[in-house]
Amino acid sequence: MSSEVPDPTDVEARAVENVRIEDEMEQSYIDYAMSVIAGRALPRVEDGLKPVHRRILYAMHEMGVTSGSSHRKSSSIVGETMGDYHPHGDSAIYDTLVRMAQDFSMRYPLVDGQGNFGSMDGDPAAAQRYTEARMSPISEELLEDIDKDTVDFSSNYDDRLQEPDVLPAAFPNLLVNGSSGIAVGMSTNIPPHNLGEVIDATIELIDDPEATVEDLMEHVKGPDFPTGANIVGRDAIYSAYKTGRGRIRVRAEFEVEEWKNGRERIVITELPFQANKARMVERIAEDVTEGKIEGISDLRDESDRDGVRIVVELNRGANTEVVKNKLLENHLERTFGVINLALVDGQPQVLSLKETLEEYVAHRREVVRRRSEYDLAEAEDRAHILEGRLKAVENAEDVVEVIRDSETRADAKAALQEAYGFSQDQADHIVRMQLGSLTSMEAAEIEDEYEDVQAEIERLTTILDSEQELLEVIKDELRKVKDEYDDERRTSIVEDEGTVTHEDLIPEExxxxxxxxxxxxxxxxxxxxxxxxxxxxxxxxxxxxxxxxxxxxxxxxxxxxxxxxxxxxxxxxxxxxxxxxxxxxxxxxxxxxxxxxxxxxxxxxxxxxxxxxxxxxxxxxxxxxxxxxxxxxxxxxxxxxxxxxxxxxxxxxxxxxxxxxxxxxxxxxxxxxxxxxxxxxxxxxxxxxxxxxxxxxxxxxxxxxxxxxxxxxxxxxxxxxxxxxxxxxxxxxxxxxxxxxxxxxxxxxxxxxxxxxxxxxxxxxxxxxxxxxxxxxxxxxxxxxxxxxxxxxxxxxxxxxxxxxxxxxxxxxxxxxxxxxxxxxxxxxxx
Known part of the structure; x- marks a missing residue:
């Protein structure tokens, strides 16, 4: 017997394929790019979520960490998400969880956080072992009816579990909370909007599919940022809604106040979206020190939990207009570049306002249809059981006699099926019935339930047979969400009255x-x-x-x-x-x-x-x-x-x-x-x-x-x-x-x-x-x-x-x- 150990690498390849290295590199890069685009960086148009957001919410749903439950350690939520659905680093998952809990990042936060979740000054959140979280009530609207076969599911990364490809989304979350992300060769930057305005525009589009962007803008006035501030001019908003791209100027909210000794001060109370408050104050101070802004005697950040308050005190005799416009030119105005890019049928697409809402309505139409089919099947199954129970009550003495005369439970089922024509399911249910169910009062309750079930079957059948009825259901559900969560606009839209720029301060000669x-x-x-x-x-x-x-x-x-x-x-x-x-x-x-x-x-x-x-x-x-x-x-x-x-x-x-x-x-x-x-x-x-x-x-x-x-x-x-x-x-x-x-x-x-x-x-x-x-x-x-x-x-x-x-x-x-x-x-x- 030979004692030589075979070399495991000394084997013949089953097949060798010659490939040009540039072709292989090109295809590999395309595969990588599409993986990033579809699986990481871009939201789906239907629910407005990237995979990591969707997986966090679904993991919380499966854990029972809903808005009615107690808060759970963030590390627990991150661990469940990472172990079951998102096989990436825990820091990426936690960063996403943190952002969904920040009321200055999300117009309608999807996570209810407890603990330090960061600030507008750029302060990071506490470590995940110190913070707690649960779903916010509005996020439950995204998952409503997910257990009724409303959306498709796919296997998770290890084929052990199933995860949703998209959430049912009872409101247009892509527009309501916006999204941002950088993929390979493309990026998205969608601003948040007011929930009530977006829902009104969606209903308008359902009622009038020929509605134009101008018609929809009668409802959606413009982006509505969680930090408030002001959008300058309407032309850029229209361009963004019409083409899917635009550049919107966002200006801080401030006012000039009379102060002591005849001096004035500028008080800033709202900042542009995504502005770092502490860094902005530092940069203003640097410009004052370097002489780029003259006339400022003091600068303080008096912000607290109730809101932003930055005080800029002016020297006596300072030109307030010059200081104000210097601040606007360099610090208090930002440009938000709108790129309304989302995944539509797995492909990245830049969408207008109307196209975005059309895709959402198509999604909800499918969700309501599948839910109605699911509920109809459930109602028909229940009606079938109730029909058997009613027949059993009508023939109570004979049914009891048949069961008593049977040797086994299986014999009883067979005898009932032969004697009264019960189905297998009906016979199973009758054999398991208690004798108390045969009373006249129980019979009346069964009759009432049967009538209710028949009415539900009729309603669901009407919805499935009539496109108009299905759309009415979508509108009713949107109105309920609006009634529950609608609030006032935070961002005002002001006309561009010609801000005095540095150029305007230069004499024309x-x-x-x-x-x-x-x-x-x-x-x-x-x-x-x-x-x-x-x-x-x-x-x-x-x-x-x-x-x-x-x-x-x-x-x-x-x-x-x-x-x-x-x-x-x-x-x-x-x-x-x-x-x-x-x-x-x-x-x-x-x-x-x-x-x-x-x-x-x-x-x-x-x-x-x-x-x-x-x-x-x-x-x-x-x-x-x-x-x-x-x-x-x-x-x-x-x-x-x-x-x-x-x-x-x-x-x-x-x-x-x-x-x-x-x-x-x-x-x-x-x-x-x-x-x-x-x-x-x-x-x-x-x-x-x-x-x-x-x-x-x-x-x-x-x-x-x-x-x-x-x-x-x-x-x-x-x-x-x-x-x-x-x-x-x-x-x-x-x-x-x-x-x-x-x-x-x-x-x-x-x-x-x-x-x-x-x-x-x-x-x-x-x-x-x-x-x-x-x-x-x-x-x-x-x-x-x-x-x-x-x-x-x-x-x-x-x-x-x-x-x-x-x-x-x-x-x-x-x-x-x-x-x-x-x-x-x-x-x-x-x-």
Missing amino acids: EVVVVMTEDDYVKRMPIETFDPQGRGGKGIIGADVKDEDRVATVFRANTHDYLLCFTNQGNVYQLKTYEIPEMGRTARGKSAVNILDLDDGEDITAIVDTDALEGDEFVTMATRNGYVKRTASEEFDNIRSTGIIAADLEEGDELVDVEVTDGSQDLVIATEGGMTIRFAEDEVRAMGRTARGVNGIKLQADDAVAGLVAANGDDGDGQALLTVTRNGYGKRTPIEEYSTQSRYGKGLIDIKTEGRNGPVTAIKAVSEDDHLVLMSEDGQIVRTRVDEVSTVGRNTMGVIVMQVEGDDAVASVDEIPAATIATDEAEADDSN
Whole structure:
């Protein structure tokens, strides 16, 4: 006999299947994702519960821990749930149990907790061994009739027990208590609602299946958060109910109170849903310490068991509106992103308000039908037994005689069946009857019960035969739930009256923005610079440090939203008021604190978003002569880190940007004084990542200096202003630049040899416009356009700005006549 022990791993595989690893990984990930989606993270539309919630409630139901029982240790409930139905960590189960007991998390808590179950300050609940719980009365409505075959059951994780796939749910819990969860590739965030409003809307939908979302909103005014507060505006609510998605602004409830010594204080009494009260108070205190909010002398949290009370005391003379709106802007308002995503027939689906209620009504229709079938079968069985008892009472003496003459109980049953035609069940019941049941009084009671049972059979049959009767039962049961648990709304809906934001507190004025090559930036009121005659040196506009030079200057309004295009072909969005206002002799603030610019990246062109109304194009020119047009809508959503505006070839740079309407002419000027004019539609519209097409054929060592958009064939009275590096310039009517095909050499615009130097900028100007010119050393001058002579092409021009030594004109911008007129009118009004 061999003593060798066989190697258990030395066996042949029954089957080997070759599978591509990427296919196996893909399928495995899909299986995992669907497991998370269907089995953990998303609620079912019928009862609004995730599996863990449903299993906790069903475990409590099986344990008899109902609202009428005594509280049970939470650890016991968690243990039963984990051992019988939910084979996951006890902490996940307990966290869910805790949330179902928190009146600040659930609009209608499903668990009645006893002990420390956490707070709005983010305090955790006590350990499960210290807390106790039982079902709340309203949660029993979710489980009502679960023992009457109203829902499907499946085997639990070890096939030892059965658990419900869904609860009967006597009210639309998905909307009433809401839900939130993150699955794989999707998430849900459903706000809670008022029970009475949701039930009224459900009844409305039952009565009128063609009801619209607007009709249902006559009942459901909006979300109703357990912490109260206010929803600002109704449009976002309608969008969320119509599409299943929306962003709702929730604002704290507060009031301004007169306090002692003429001072005021802001008292906050309700917070937005899911706000951490302690953290919010800390952040307000941090902002006060850092000087972000001024005028606050003291901050206290006086909250207790009766509710929230946060007191913000103001300094004497503090601007209450400014403080209030600073608090609103940064602390007292939150956005609740509605994603009404739930499982419908096992598949995740975003639902409108109407679709959610339709799915619930369909569920209740099935529950009531199955319950009626169950009750009908029970009633028919009872009627059958009662019919046998009545016959036995009528023939009492003979029945007793038959039983006495039988040898055994089985013989008695058989004899009764043969003599009177009793069924097996009837015979069983009669043999077990007591003699006292044969009295005349007992017979009368049997008759009464039989009549009641027959009436119940008739009622149940009517329900099953009539869809209308079944729906009436659903409505009656919904009304009973409403009568029992309905309460007042906690969350008010207020109209958006235009909250005063930080932007509203910034005076609206025209400013000059200066940026240097080292990316220092600042803004100054344009009134700082009075118009001068041409040829002036101007005044200091920026204190430029050694080896730094002014890169660009442009005019803007403090409330403008600007698109900042860089030499590297990127675009950033900037609010003018975010640029710090500084004096003429200040250097400015580093732009990296405002824009996320890369090393060596400089702003070369600015576009005011007010010029973009939807149908325009953003037209760009590069240093190497390329030009491209892109629809303005592609610049609607710009990330804080910027987006690509043009894909530049190596060594090229973005030089200038204009907003065009599709019917204009483009004029490109080069540093060597050449200019080309061609129709805008010669450049097809293309995406942001395109390089563009050739716009002008450059001569050796030449480069593009600027781009303008001209109106119509004759320029509509416009002139082309050309300014050179050494401060010389001229105006020439646009019509003198004849239109030609794209990618030509162009015409001579201005002579650049000798005193002039290369072209710095070109602008399309009108007679009444003003110019703002800035030199690399920080000198700035403002002059009227009509001070610059109108001459023909191929001329030297006149002095526009006097520059000295190694200084040179860095940038030119124009102030439109309309802006000047508005500023002058406002100045007259103020005087």
